[in-house]
Amino acid sequence: MGYNIGMRLIEEFLAKTGAQRCESFRETADMISKVGFKMFLNTVPQIENFSSDGTSFSLILTENPLAEFVELPLTQYPKIHKELWYSQLYCGVLRGALQMVQLDTDVYFVRDSIRGDDKTEIRLKLNKVLKDEIPAGED
C-alpha cells in the first residue's frame, strides 16, 4: 500500500515544492524530514545516526499522526508485539517516493513507541543511485 502511495505522493511533492535535485544523501535526508514530513504530516522528524559513509540514517518521529489513537492490544499472541510494525506504511511510502527520484533504498522500522519503545525510529539505507534513463520509445 505504502509503496503505491509513495509513487503518487512524490509527484504531489515535486509539483508543490518545485524542489531541485539533491546533491548528497544528506541533503535528501533534510528534504525528507523538513519538507516532506512537514508538508504531508505536519511533523518534523529528527535525523540521527548518519553512518560514516553517508549512506544510511535514522528518522526519529516524535509524533506519529498514523498512530495517534492507537494502542496495541495486550494479547497472548507474541506475534503482535514482536512482528507487527503498525506504521509500516511509512516505509513503503518513503521507498516508493525515493524510487521515483532514482534512489534505491531499504527502509525499515527499528523501534516504535506504540510497542513500548522509547522512541519511534525509521532507518533508511541507500542501496544505489539509479541512472537516469530515457523511457523506451522516447529517444
Place this chain on the structure above:
Amino acid sequence: MAEFVEERSVNRTCLSLLVQELVPTAIRTTQNRYYSQEPTDDEIQTRIETQLSTPLDLPGTTAVFGSEYLLSDDTAYRVESYGYNLGMRLAEYLMYSRAAEVKLVVKLDVMKFVCRDLWKMLYGKQMDSLRTNHRGMFVLIDNNFRPIANLSSPNSPAELMSVAKVYLQLPCGVIRGVLRSLGIEANVSAEIKLFPAVEFSLETPEDKTGDKTA
C-alpha cells in the same frame, strides 16, 4: 470540552491517497486468501518490479482493478468493514469533541448529524439533501461525492461504475458504523445517480411509538 481534543492536521493528499489504496488492498487480500498463500515470514521490501498479486499487478499500475475479485462479495465486505470500524470510532470522537453543540434525541437528529458533522469532517462539505418517508427510510444525497469524482477509466464507463461501486462501500460502512454506535441498526446502500452524484439509502426499523418530529 473541545480543548481536550488536540486538533492536528495532515495534508489532504495523504488521506485521499490512503483511501485510494484501500480497494486495491482489499482485492489483493481477497485474492491471496483464495489462492491460500501463506504470508512469508521474511520481511519483503517492495521494489518497482515486485508483483503485488498477479503478474501484471505492479506498483503504480491499475491492473488490479481488472481482477475478477473486484466485484466479489469478499472484497465489498472487506471495504465495508474498514468503514464500519472507522464509523464506530468516529462517532465517539465526534460526540466527544462536539458534545455541547449536538443534541441527538430522535432519529432525524442522528441523520442530520450524519449529514452535517460527519460529512463535514470526512469530506469537507455537507450532504446536499436529506429525505425521509417518516417510516424509517432515509435518503441522503451528495451531488458531488469527492472520493469518486476523480476516478476515470480508460476502457469504458461501465468499468468506471463498477470500480466506483466498490469505493462506495467505504462511506456505506462509515454511516452504518456511526449509526450503530448511536444505537440505530441500519442497512445502508449507495447508488450512483448521475456521476459523481451519490444517493445513500438508509433503511432503519420503523419506530412503533411514532417519531415525534415526523
